[in-house]
Amino acid sequence: MKTQRILIILTLINLVVLVLSLAERRTVAAETVSPVLRARALEIVDEQGRVRASLTVLPAGTSEHGDRYPETVLLRLITERGRPSVKISASEEAAGVSLAGPSSTKDTYVIVEAKGRASSLKLRNEDGREQVVKP
Numbered sequence: 001m002k003t004q005r006i007l008i009i010l011t012l013i014n015l016v017v018l019v020l021s022l023a024e025r026r027t028v029a030a031e032t033v034s035p036v037l038r039a040r041a042l043e044i045v046d047e048q049g050r051v052r053a054s055l056t057v058l059p060a061g062t063s064e065h066g067d068r069y070p071e072t073v074l075l076r077l078i079t080e081r082g083r084p085s086v087k088i089s090a091s092e093e094a095a096g097v098s099l100a101g102p103s104s105t106k107d108t109y110v111i112v113e114a115k116g117r118a119s120s121l122k123l124r125n126e127d128g129r130e131q132v133v134k135p
Contacts, residue, residue, distance in 0.1 A: 052078050079103050101126065 044053040053076065060071045070091040077086035081103040088097050094115035101108030111122040121133040 050080065
């Protein structure tokens with residue numbers, strides 16, 4: 001009988017120590033915040049697994065037409081139908097913001113660009129009307 005009481009008391013003490021140690025671990029884990037997230041790219045997906053936003057670094061290269069383009073950081077915000085409606089890009093040569101119309105459009109957009117020492121604003125409607133503003 002005396003041995004049984006001692007075993008029960010030791011079991012209760014062990015249970016209390018276990019609960020306290022688990023509570024302490026959760027507190028420490030919640031307070032620890034990684035100061036930097038390092039990756040080559042970042043994608044945010046919706047509940048269906050579709051990419052809805054991405055942040056990537058595109059390497060320098062040459063286009064199909066032979067034009068050289070620099071390394072560029074590109075942020076894309078993408079509609080549920082897969083259209084990148086907002087693009088923000090930055091490189092050593094240029095920076096720009098592109099806003100595209102809804103997924104049902106092809107030629108409705110706004111582009112704000114600073115390239116070299118010049119800047120411009122290009123507006124285009126679906127009906128083909130276009131206006132370019134340069135200082």
